Amino acid sequence: MEESQVEETVTLIFDGKEITVPAGISVAAAVLGHTHPDETYTNPVDGSPRAPYCLMGVCFECMLEVNGEPNVQSCLVAVQEGMVVKRQLQTGEAK
């Protein structure tokens, strides 16, 4: 593999576990690649399973807690080194 083909990666923490993913992808894509959506995304009102659908900021089915901020549309946020991401099991409150 040529040096120009080496893929850059970043490591983030998802629910306490380190996951290493390609740089530049969305948090939603990173999480989808490492978990089953039924175990990750839940409706904060009734707890039913949900999953990212549009991946372009329209459906709001991908909300997670990112770096302590609840209700983040994870499809619109690029992964960053050291980012801390958590499942959002409740509606979340502004901090």
Ligand code: FES
């Ligand atoms: S997947 Fe639809 S808003 Fe993120």
